[in-house]
Structures are given as C-alpha cells and as structure tokens.
Amino acid sequence: RLLRWREAKSKDSEEAAEAAVEAKREKLAKVQKDIGVLKAFYKDTCSQWIDIARRNIGHVDWAPEISVDVQVCKYTKDISTFEVDAARFKVQFKGNIVDLGSKFTPRQLTDVFYPQSGGRTVFKFPANRQLRINGCVTLELLAVPDCFDSNGKPCLIVMKDGNTTDLTVGRYAGLEAYLCNSIGPAPFSAKGDSGSLIFDGEGRMVGIFHSGMPKGGSNHVTYTTPAWWAIEQLKLKYPHAGFDRIAF
Template identity: 30%
Template sequence: MIRKHLERHIRLIEGQDNSAANMKRNQAQGEMQKAEKAMEELSEFHKYVSTQWATPESRLLGHVILSPPIGFGFGSEGYTHDWALVEIDTSKVNANNFDGNAIDLGTHISCKDSALSMNLHCTTPHPFRCPNDHLLRIKGTISDGEMRKPSGRDQTHEPCIMVIKRGITTGLAVGRANNILSFVRNPDYFDDDTDDNAKTSQEWAILPRNFKSGAFSEKGDSGSIIVDGRGRAGGLLTGGSAGLTLSTDITYAMPIDSLLKRMQELGVHSPCIL
C-alpha cells in the first residue's frame, strides 16, 4: 500500500522540472527505497518463520521451572506474591542479537507526547527520554525506599513516581505510583468467596495518569512489569480495584525488591528480568 502510494505520488509530478517538484520527487524516491528494503527484510523474516517456526513445538520458547503458590501477606513486608520463573530455551533465542528485555512504546504516540505524559509537574520533571527505536530497555530496579519517598511530583504536587506498563488488555499506559502502600483484602482467591477466609496484603499502588487518561490496567493485564521513565523495574502487576470513577481506580503491584529477595531465598540468584 505504501509503495503504491509513493508510485502514484511520483507519477503526479512526472514531467515537472522545478525545485519544488524535484524535492518532492527525491523525497518520494528515498521513501520508496526504504519501503523496498523493508519489504525485502519482511520477506526474509517470513521465510525464516515459515521454515523454523512452522509447528507449535518449534514455537515453544521455554518452560516453567518454578511457580510458588500465590501468597498473601508474604514475608516480613507482607506483600502479595504471585509469580513464576520461566527458563528460556537458548537454542530458540540468539544471544548475539538479543538486545535485552524492553517495553515497546509503539509509534502511535510521538516521542514528544510520550515525554509530556511522563512529566506532570514542571518543577519536578521525571527523567524520561524516548529511545529512537521506541524500545524502553529495562535496567535496574526501584528500591522500596524510593517507593516510599519518591522525589517526583504529580500535577497536584503530590509525591509520585511516573511509571509505564504494557499489558495485554490495555496496552501501553502511564500511571502515577504514589508513596502510600495499600492494604488489600483478597477473598476472590478462595472457593467460598467470602471475607471469612480473606487475606490481607500490602501492595504498591498505581493511579491513572489523570482523570482523562483511562484506567492504568484492567482484567488480563496481570503479570505486566511496571517501570519508571529510566526503565527501572518497580514491580509486577497483580490486580486492581476498579472504581466508580478514575480517581478511585487503583492498580496493585508486587514490588520488585520483594520478588528478587524471594527468588534468592529459593536459590535463584541471577534471574534475567532486568
């Protein structure tokens, strides 16, 4: 479709010999070359996928090696723990061209708009630079201490950390992680569905970016990693509390420090999540 559009554009200025037409022609021809190169790369990729990933068995990237039961009020911190560890089949992922874990920021939002959405208060800008390839690399972690005493501010000058996640339901979303850990009761995980067996846990709370942005997460987004503008992992999304209004809508997450600590206790010392 892009190629046909460019060809039609070139035909429209065919025979014209002036600076404006020449500039448009050169631009269109340059875009045509880029499109042809992209088509060649896509064709090679399609050939590779068709031959190397044709069967369901060939598309298995790894297997679960550790999946502890869901825990509420876990450990001295009292957090919810809901996670699993997957070992990747190294024969399926080429370490030479694996660029690390990243969140795809997509292209439907410009880098300028992405930066603006991450900075709600002009006097305390949150560190964020949109990568040229729109892939926000995940590196480092947000400590429990910083979660409790964030240096950033939101539009009402309340302490917060601006965070990003990409979920299977809501896609890319920006939110405000506040400095108050929420206490959550979890009756829905038990068969009788009553409060009698409910367990209480602490959770890292994330609010919508503002009242117009929509909920930070919805059902199906659980397990998404939540990072700040630097790409530092803050936690794994565990659930939410849909409010009657966006101002009361809250997403809950398990802090990353607690997760890594638990992994070390279970003998996992170098998980590749960062």
C-alpha cells in the first residue's frame, strides 16, 4: 500500500510539473507573439516617422483664452480644437474610442459598475477592450443619476484614462467632483492628467478633468468641467459639430 501511495503521489507530481511547464510554454508563446507585434510596430515607426518633417499630424484650429467662472454656470473654460490631417487618419478612423487596456480584468471593472445587484445594465466589457464614446450625460442626469449604489442611493460610476494615472475608476459626488479610485488604493487622478475625458460605463461623456484636491501627495477629489457644457461652448464655434461619428 505504501508503494502504491508513493507511485500515485509521484504521478500527481509529474502531472503537476507537466501542467506548469505547459502553462509557461503558453505564456512564452504569447510573449513571443507580443514581441513580434512590437518589432513590426518599431519597423513601421522607423520607416514612417523617423523624418521629423513627417510627424506633423495636423494643427491647432481654435484655442480661446483659459477663463474661470464663465457665465452664469461659473465653469472653467479650458478647451481647444485640433484639426487632424485627413490623409493620415481617414482610413484608420474609428471614432471616439477609449482602450480599457489590461490594468483591470473584465470582472474587476464589471463588479465596480454593479454595486447593487439587479440594477439596470450600465456597463458591458467590450471584447476588444475598446469602449466607444457615444453621447453625453445631461445636466439633469448629473443632478439625479439613474443608477444606484449598494445603499440604494443615486450614484454615477465613472472612468478616466489619463496620461499619468492611466485608467482609473471613481464615483461622481456632485458639483462636478469625483472621489478617489474605486479599485485599489491608487488615486483617481494626478498631475499630468489634465484634459482627460471622464466617462461612464455606457461610454457617455461626463466631464473634462481640470484640477484636483490634493491629499497625501495625490488628488483625493477630482474636479471637471461638465461635458454637456463644454460641448455647448464648442458648438458656439462649430454649430454643425458632431461628437458621435464613426466615419471620418
């Protein structure tokens, strides 16, 4: 019996070792594939962009003076427009899309957007990780969100993809402010994230980040200019502007 037990244990160990080796092989294959993609990207970059004269992708079309306490709403006006070179973007244009990346798993993001079970569907993780930005949260919905937290109180879960802090998730707290990150201890925003779009789980524009309230070296609260108001300002300059196009 002791011999059989040892044989069974040895067999289990061998199977576990083989499974571990196979997992590492799969991981190595994925890494090698990623390296191939990066090499191709590097080659394309060197051939297409090494000449600095070819790096021009467009020009600033409108950049009004930054102003605060604008009109009755007293919002911060810090916007500008950039006209891209059609020849460089027309073929590849997909519209306004945010790449959710790999910082969070689909389950992590999905769980954050459903603090209350049985609530309406507000987020579906896209298979290609590219969330399309479409529409805008209105002034009325900002005042009374149509989603609820675990305590049954109206709330709006939002995301931001910033230059410094990457993709973060927070909660709209009113007054165009957003509390710190809902996943982990990282802040919702930091210096260098200014201008980042804040959006909800349905891809609706919520606001444009302009400042934060520091706490312990990072922004504990983030402040934004509401997207609905920023769009109104842009349409004063460009009456026929469209923000949901998927074709150039």
